[in-house]
Amino acid sequence: MIGPTAYFDPTTTDGLDAPLRGLVERRARALGSAYRLFYAEPVQFVRGEGSHLFDADGTDYLDVYNNVPSVGHAHPRVAEAIARQVATLTTHTRYLDAALIDYAEDLLGTFPAHLDNVMFTCTGSEANDLALRIAKTATGATGVIVTANAYHGVTTETAAISPSLGGPGSLADWVRFVPAPRPGVDFAAAVRASIAELEGSGIRPAALIVDTIFASDGVLPDAPGLADAVAAVHAAGGLFLADEVQPGFGRLGTGLWGFDRHQLAPDLVTLGKPMGNGYPVAAVVARSGLVDAFGRHARYFNTFGGSNVAIAAAQATLDVVRDEGLVEHAREIGDYLLERLRALQAERGSIRDVRGSGLFIGVELDTEEQALAAVNGLKLRRILLGETGKDNTVLKIRPPLVFDRSDADRLMEGLAEVVE
Amino acid sequence: MIGPTAYFDPTTTDGLDAPLRGLVERRARALGSAYRLFYAEPVQFVRGEGSHLFDADGTDYLDVYNNVPSVGHAHPRVAEAIARQVATLTTHTRYLDAALIDYAEDLLGTFPAHLDNVMFTCTGSEANDLALRIAKTATGATGVIVTANAYHGVTTETAAISPSLGGPGSLADWVRFVPAPRPGVDFAAAVRASIAELEGSGIRPAALIVDTIFASDGVLPDAPGLADAVAAVHAAGGLFLADEVQPGFGRLGTGLWGFDRHQLAPDLVTLGKPMGNGYPVAAVVARSGLVDAFGRHARYFNTFGGSNVAIAAAQATLDVVRDEGLVEHAREIGDYLLERLRALQAERGSIRDVRGSGLFIGVELDTEEQALAAVNGLKLRRILLGETGKDNTVLKIRPPLVFDRSDADRLMEGLAEVVE
Numbered sequence: 001m002i003g004p005t006a007y008f009d010p011t012t013t014d015g016l017d018a019p020l021r022g023l024v025e026r027r028a029r030a031l032g033s034a035y036r037l038f039y040a041e042p043v044q045f046v047r048g049e050g051s052h053l054f055d056a057d058g059t060d061y062l063d064v065y066n067n068v069p070s071v072g073h074a075h076p077r078v079a080e081a082i083a084r085q086v087a088t089l090t091t092h093t094r095y096l097d098a099a100l101i102d103y104a105e106d107l108l109g110t111f112p113a114h115l116d117n118v119m120f121t122c123t124g125s126e127a128n129d130l131a132l133r134i135a136k137t138a139t140g141a142t143g144v145i146v147t148a149n150a151y152h153g154v155t156t157e158t159a160a161i162s163p164s165l166g167g168p169g170s171l172a173d174w175v176r177f178v179p180a181p182r183p184g185v186d187f188a189a190a191v192r193a194s195i196a197e198l199e200g201s202g203i204r205p206a207a208l209i210v211d212t213i214f215a216s217d218g219v220l221p222d223a224p225g226l227a228d229a230v231a232a233v234h235a236a237g238g239l240f241l242a243d244e245v246q247p248g249f250g251r252l253g254t255g256l257w258g259f260d261r262h263q264l265a266p267d268l269v270t271l272g273k274p275m276g277n278g279y280p281v282a283a284v285v286a287r288s289g290l291v292d293a294f295g296r297h298a299r300y301f302n303t304f305g306g307s308n309v310a311i312a313a314a315q316a317t318l319d320v321v322r323d324e325g326l327v328e329h330a331r332e333i334g335d336y337l338l339e340r341l342r343a344l345q346a347e348r349g350s351i352r353d354v355r356g357s358g359l360f361i362g363v364e365l366d367t368e369e370q371a372l373a374a375v376n377g378l379k380l381r382r383i384l385l386g387e388t389g390k391d392n393t394v395l396k397i398r399p400p401l402v403f404d405r406s407d408a409d410r411l412m413e414g415l416a417e418v419v420e
Numbered sequence: 421m422i423g424p425t426a427y428f429d430p431t432t433t434d435g436l437d438a439p440l441r442g443l444v445e446r447r448a449r450a451l452g453s454a455y456r457l458f459y460a461e462p463v464q465f466v467r468g469e470g471s472h473l474f475d476a477d478g479t480d481y482l483d484v485y486n487n488v489p490s491v492g493h494a495h496p497r498v499a500e501a502i503a504r505q506v507a508t509l510t511t512h513t514r515y516l517d518a519a520l521i522d523y524a525e526d527l528l529g530t531f532p533a534h535l536d537n538v539m540f541t542c543t544g545s546e547a548n549d550l551a552l553r554i555a556k557t558a559t560g561a562t563g564v565i566v567t568a569n570a571y572h573g574v575t576t577e578t579a580a581i582s583p584s585l586g587g588p589g590s591l592a593d594w595v596r597f598v599p600a601p602r603p604g605v606d607f608a609a610a611v612r613a614s615i616a617e618l619e620g621s622g623i624r625p626a627a628l629i630v631d632t633i634f635a636s637d638g639v640l641p642d643a644p645g646l647a648d649a650v651a652a653v654h655a656a657g658g659l660f661l662a663d664e665v666q667p668g669f670g671r672l673g674t675g676l677w678g679f680d681r682h683q684l685a686p687d688l689v690t691l692g693k694p695m696g697n698g699y700p701v702a703a704v705v706a707r708s709g710l711v712d713a714f715g716r717h718a719r720y721f722n723t724f725g726g727s728n729v730a731i732a733a734a735q736a737t738l739d740v741v742r743d744e745g746l747v748e749h750a751r752e753i754g755d756y757l758l759e760r761l762r763a764l765q766a767e768r769g770s771i772r773d774v775r776g777s778g779l780f781i782g783v784e785l786d787t788e789e790q791a792l793a794a795v796n797g798l799k800l801r802r803i804l805l806g807e808t809g810k811d812n813t814v815l816k817i818r819p820p821l822v823f824d825r826s827d828a829d830r831l832m833e834g835l836a837e838v839v840e
Binding site: 020023024026027029030031032033034035036037038042043044045046047048053066068069073074076078079080082083086087088089090091092093094095096097098100101104105108116117118119122123124125126129130132133154155156157159165166272273277278279280286288291292294295296297298299300301302303304305307309310 | 440443444446447449450451452453454455456457458462463464465466467468473486488489493494496498499500502503506507508509510511512513514515516517518520521524525528536537538539542543544545546549550552553574575576577579585586692693697698699700706708711712714715716717718719720721722723724725727729730
């Protein structure tokens with residue numbers, strides 16, 4: 001999540017030229033005050049291709065921000081699969097659909113064997129919300145443990161476990177927050193203490209849920225103590241939910257799923273953002289025993305979830321990830337970037353840390369002001385990038401997976417100019 | 421919602437031919453036990469057009485069930501709008517997008533002036549969930565009043581106000597249920613009693629939420645006492661949320677929105693299913709004051725909500741509704757159906773009631789068995805239709821809005837054969 005300071009300030013329309021000002025003001029009137037726009041001078045794009053976005057003048061921006069168009073903006077294979085299906089049939093999962101079954105089997109084949117059921121939703125929020133419903137029903141417990149600056153969604157239930165959103169709901173009595181795992185933090189001890197604290201309040205733990213790259217906590221690839229924490233949750237009768245909405249589908253360069261990097265066996269996994277390269281499709285992958293426990297209490301139907309078009313988009317996206325070797329590509333370009341970023345770190349005092357895996361990299365600066373200056377400085381150089389972490393001090397490098405070596409060089413050139 | 425008895429029974433695969441049985445068994449293994457399939461012998465469609473669906477043999481089924489492909493299955497204008505946009509650009513609401521602003525203004529222009537903000541989600545569940553977050557934040561209250569067999573969504577929060585789903589969550593202490601408004605029910609008195617009961621438990625009412633056609637309560641177009649109930653909720657400091665996910669976008673034949681039929685001024689309106697003719701797009705429409713109150717506590721972002729493609733689909737769908745005169749068409753065909761159904765009622769003792777508006781009509785039979793026999797009998801005649809209501813006794817006529825007079829005649833011919 002980009003820091004609040006890098007958003008457009010709606011009280012500053014005076015500084016914009018007339019056409020842009022008109023659009024921004026019309027937008028604020030119609031959409032209201034809960035929405036935000038990126039950048040002091042908002043941008044409008046009209047076309048995307050690969051890891052590049054283009055404005056109305058044809059100016060090329062390098063996209064180092066968007067993880068949703070994971071196989072590249074407007075990828076022709078995905079676009080054609082959607083176009084073909086939408087002109088043919090869009091129905092739902094109450095009719096049989098062989099393509100849905102083929103995709104479900106293909107997707108499940110990429111997971112450990114114990115994860116043998118998949119359920120389709122439209123968004124990562126819906127997936128995490130459903131996973132929590134399943135976890136709470138299957139365990140009969142209600143307690144949920146999340147990291148201190150987690151983001152898991154915008155439904156009422158998932159907003160309550162997303163302290164990075166701020167706002168009401170974060171103080172639900174069934175939620176406990178632990179510091180995200182990084183060197184110097186005893187993550188397992190913090191989780192054990194939360195379990196004890198929950199139990200002391202008469203609340204049994206239903207689940208520990210973590211984004212396996214800890215994106216909103218500042219991009220933390222090493223996660224020391226995570227395996228011990230999962231063992232503690234299991235011992236207390238709770239489940240481990242791996243949120244792969246951001247790290248999943250190959251971004252980390254080490255396989256399709258982030259939990260694999262930590263040799264973990266989650267009970268539930270949630271998928272989203274890049275799953276259909278921008279088409280709204282998401283999923284919960286789970287042990288069938290958990291789905292059975294849920295199914296005894298409630299049947300499940302999601303109007304658009306798993307529609308013929310959603311499946312066409314998801315299948316094409318997964319095919320492209322494999323056919324274009326994007327997992328290996330993410331590792332190769334990610335390693336190259338890490339090497340160059342560490343070389344830059346050796347030169348620049350303000351870079352406190354460089355860390356990441358594949359094409360999910362965090363560059364931690366000393367202060368939020370430095371990060372904000374870098375984000376805005378890069379935007380002037382037509383490079384789109386956000387910041388993350390509790391204090392908004394971490395530059396977040398998270399481009400489409402087709403980001404190539406020349407893109408990496410352009411990014412490094414920009415960073416060298418804007419980082420003190 | 422079709423009654424549980426009209427679903428496929430997964431313990432009866434023995435009766436299916438080998439290829440169908442293979443598909444059904446693979447599906448059950450991969451998707452698990454919370455999903456349901458329609459019909460004793462499930463169907464697979466490969467193509468849709470207008471109000472017709474086609475199986476692999478090219479056999480034509482008349483669709484009297486699906487309200488999502490509202491302007492017709494695979495409508496070429498919507499399909500082309502999606503195809504064009506998905507091949508060009510799919511991004512999100514943190515960049516400026518003139519088409520999003522144009523659509524937002526166009527959509528808001530169809531509402532009373534006091535409803536001046538729109539926020540985009542992907543599903544009706546997300547829209548109702550967000551509307552409840554806004555209502556609870558703006559009022560500082562938590563109580564919600566819904567009808568006894570309501571359906572408002574599948575997130576944790578919306579499932580808790582959806583007794584028609586059954587299952588855990590329906591017993592949340594902030595929810596109160598009232599009988600749906602129909603002749604013989606004093607709806608306003610029931611709502612006033614619920615408000616008093618909530619207040620007696622120390623809970624202030626945040627909202628009364630109703631589907632303005634009461635679809636899952638059995639299709640109740642007249643809603644006697646609804647206006648008085650809304651006044652009572654307002655007097656108690658609560659809001660009125662009109663759920664237009666099913667009745668909205670012209671289905672009732674009397675304008676675009678169901679609440680108009682009752683001369684009501686909702687505080688919040690939710691939209692979904694037909695909004696993008698199958699593309700996952702949904703929305704909350706609200707007074708800006710409520711959005712401001714929410715925005716002071718939380719900012720809002722939905723990854724896929726209001727994307728360029730979602731907006732292209734929604735704009736094309738709204739354009740088709742107007743350009744093809746589908747509101748008037750729904751009224752004309754609906755009136756014709758109501759007349760023929762009432763003639764059939766005069767002949768058949770099992771038809772207890774015929775009621776509806778436009779292309780949302782309920783035919784209430786004496787027993788669930790009769791309704792089930794009718795649904796399955798129609799399916800043998802290649803006519804797709806569901807049942808609804810607390811006791812599953814109401815045949816639900818809810819086709820794509822392009823349903824024409826010859827479709828209506830075919831439906832009536834089938835009904836005459838299957839209704840006792």
